[in-house]
Amino acid sequence: MTRRKRTARLILGLLTFLVLLAFAFPFVWMLLASFKTQSQIMSTDQLLSFKPTLANYTSVFGEHDFLGYMINSLIVGVGSTAFALLLGLPAAYAIARYHLHRLGLVILVARIIPGITFLIPWFILFSQVKLVDTYTALILSHMLVGLPFIIWIMISFFEALPKEIEEAGLIDGCNRHQVFLRVILPISGPGMITASLLSFIFSWNNFMFSIILSGEKTKPLPVAVFNFMSYAEINWGALMAAACIITLPVLIIALLAQRYVVNGLAAGAVKG
Amino acid sequence: MPYKWFDRNLKWIYVLPAVAFVLIMMLFPILYTVRISFFEWSMSAITPPKWVGLDNYLSLLRDERFWRATRSTLYFTVVALVIEVVLGVAIAVLLSREFRGKNLVKTVFLLPMVATPVAMGLVWLLIYEPTIGAANLLLESIGLKPLLWLASPVQAIPSLIVVDVWQWTPMIALIVMAGLATIPSEPYEAADVDGAGRWRKFTAITLPLLKPTILVAAMLRLIDVLKTFDIIYATTQGGPNLATETLNIYGYVLGFQYFKLGTASALLVLFFALVMGLTLLLVWLRKRVEGQYD
Numbered sequence: 001m002t003r004r005k006r007t008a009r010l011i012l013g014l015l016t017f018l019v020l021l022a023f024a025f026p027f028v029w030m031l032l033a034s035f036k037t038q039s040q041i042m043s044t045d046q047l048l049s050f051k052p053t054l055a056n057y058t059s060v061f062g063e064h065d066f067l068g069y070m071i072n073s074l075i076v077g078v079g080s081t082a083f084a085l086l087l088g089l090p091a092a093y094a095i096a097r098y099h100l101h102r103l104g105l106v107i108l109v110a111r112i113i114p115g116i117t118f119l120i121p122w123f124i125l126f127s128q129v130k131l132v133d134t135y136t137a138l139i140l141s142h143m144l145v146g147l148p149f150i151i152w153i154m155i156s157f158f159e160a161l162p163k164e165i166e167e168a169g170l171i172d173g174c175n176r177h178q179v180f181l182r183v184i185l186p187i188s189g190p191g192m193i194t195a196s197l198l199s200f201i202f203s204w205n206n207f208m209f210s211i212i213l214s215g216e217k218t219k220p221l222p223v224a225v226f227n228f229m230s231y232a233e234i235n236w237g238a239l240m241a242a243a244c245i246i247t248l249p250v251l252i253i254a255l256l257a258q259r260y261v262v263n264g265l266a267a268g269a270v271k272g
Numbered sequence: 273m274p275y276k277w278f279d280r281n282l283k284w285i286y287v288l289p290a291v292a293f294v295l296i297m298m299l300f301p302i303l304y305t306v307r308i309s310f311f312e313w314s315m316s317a318i319t320p321p322k323w324v325g326l327d328n329y330l331s332l333l334r335d336e337r338f339w340r341a342t343r344s345t346l347y348f349t350v351v352a353l354v355i356e357v358v359l360g361v362a363i364a365v366l367l368s369r370e371f372r373g374k375n376l377v378k379t380v381f382l383l384p385m386v387a388t389p390v391a392m393g394l395v396w397l398l399i400y401e402p403t404i405g406a407a408n409l410l411l412e413s414i415g416l417k418p419l420l421w422l423a424s425p426v427q428a429i430p431s432l433i434v435v436d437v438w439q440w441t442p443m444i445a446l447i448v449m450a451g452l453a454t455i456p457s458e459p460y461e462a463a464d465v466d467g468a469g470r471w472r473k474f475t476a477i478t479l480p481l482l483k484p485t486i487l488v489a490a491m492l493r494l495i496d497v498l499k500t501f502d503i504i505y506a507t508t509q510g511g512p513n514l515a516t517e518t519l520n521i522y523g524y525v526l527g528f529q530y531f532k533l534g535t536a537s538a539l540l541v542l543f544f545a546l547v548m549g550l551t552l553l554l555v556w557l558r559k560r561v562e563g564q565y566d
Contacts, residue, residue: 012366015375022439024380027387029406030395042404055284091290094283103287106558110298112551114499117540120308121301122528124315144297147290175279178284183403205388207502222390226506229394237400243391254386258379262446263384 013048029038030247034240041236052126056241066245069224076134076210076220077203081196084150087143087189088195092154093180110148115201115208123212132214143207146199153198153264157191158184194260200249201261302544308387309537321534338539340514341522345546348429348518349497352436359437360444361482365474368452381442391438396435397422400507422508424516431518435503440496444489445519451485452478463523483561491554497546519543524552 033041035052060066076125095104122141123132132138161184169179207222214223225242228235254261309328312323321413322398332338337447367377385393399406400421408418459477468476500522504510510517510525517525527536 021294026395061534087290090286094286098283117302121304176282247387250386255384
């Protein structure tokens with residue numbers, strides 16, 4: 001290898017490392033601060049070496065009902081994903097199989113419109129029927145985020161399935177509905193995993209709809225952690241512990257199902 | 273017999289629930305927003321909405337705060353989008369070669385996109401904290417003067433742009449990497465025969481072939497940057513001195529803090545038109561670019 005090539009490789013490697021560091025840094029900082037006391041965070045001479053404490057985590061779960069907020073987030077995330085799958089899977093199948101692409105487009109418009117445009121009418125409507133601060137309102141609103149993604153991802157998945165599979169099912173005496181339930185769905189695992197994971201992550205992370213439509217009984221994690229800040233003095237350690245707790249499940253999902261999540265996020269783009 | 277009927281109309285039965293849901297949850301609210309934008313109403317049960325015609329729109333157009341929010345939105349969007357696209361393409365090219373630990377890098381890249389934005393906003397609030405934050409520690413360690421970051425009206429939007437760039441450059445990079453993988457190797461081999469250098473190959477082969485991919489990525493990003501809410505509201509709530517108040521934030525404040533539902537709705541209608549207009553502009557641009565290859 002020539003000297004010039006070796007230098008080029010070194011520079012590229014260094015650049016890659018710097019990029020990696022820049023993108024990982026906030027997570028490292030968050031994790032470190034979550035194990036520090038307030039005075040350790042305040043003193044800048046204990047950046048990396050300090051005596052770790054679990055006090056922030058015990059305070060988050062002890063003084064606040066964090067477990068309750070977590071359950072709220074879980075109920076809304078799982079609920080909105082399940083109902084969005086129920087509506088989205090047959091719709092995506094019909095759009096893919098019968099080339100109803102114009103309908104697919106209508107559903108995608110949901111992604112373009114600013115979510116806040118829906119929020120005022122929803123708030124008025126849900127207030128009138130006394131649905132503010134119920135899981136129903138949160139699940140319905142989160143579904144509007146998850147459903148377009150599920151349909152979008154599943155259309156490309158169903159289109160990629162060979163037609164022969166269905167024809168075999170029809171010859172065996174199934175009607176089309178049975179073909180969908182007994183032949184297509186069982187082999188659609190990968191697509192359904194991608195779609196559900198993304199829909200769940202979007203719901204888990206959602207802040208704008210939740211801050212308006214939730215209340216004391218249904219407050220999900222992002223709203224709860226935001227309310228931490230409204231205290232007079234910011235307790236940074238506890239805030240970072242709370243941030244870690246919220247982020248951890250999503251990060252674990254993303255790590256375990258990396259391939260699926262990347263596919264899902266890129267699906268919209270590749271198909272264009 | 274009913275089975276046959278069911279089978280024949282299966283496609284409509286399958287799409288109907290989803291379409292009905294979207295229409296009820298989306299179309300109805302949009303129409304309602306447009307309607308209420310011609311009324312004056314503060315959600316009071318005693319005073320019904322009062323018809324005011326175009327007054328809400330006219331008062332917005334005379335409202336200095338509205339124009340400020342429009343400028344902030346465009347400033348934030350354009351700068352963030354340009355940096356994300358340039359940096360995203362650069363990183364994609366940097367990572368396109370094979371090296372040890374490539375998967376680790378890709379994994380780390382995924383994290384900013386999926387991590388809860390509100391939580392990340394709070395982390396950046398700590399990083400930007402002027403006395404104890406990492407940002408100023410870094411500046412001081414290389415001998416620069418500390419900055420006020422989010423606490424300064426001038427530096428607040430650039431600081432938020434950094435957060436958005438951190439969060440979403442990976443998405444552009446991942447999309448462009450997928451695009452890079454589809455480029456055949458023949459043009460590069462031909463260029464090697466011609467003795468073209470690295471930069472020449474990048475500008476003459478890679479970029480033109482990537483153009484459609486980059487435009488799609490930019491379009492998807494544009495739609496979302498315009499609507500950025502979480503990281504702004506979690507860190508500055510539009511402050512200091514309204515410096516970071518984008519249209520999205522102002523609409524939220526008008527609607528849910530001042531309860532001026534009519535004015536807020538008028539703003540949202542205009543905002544919706546802006547998002548639609550810019551998206552269509554990019555769609556048109558993309559069509560033109562694709563047309564070049566036909």
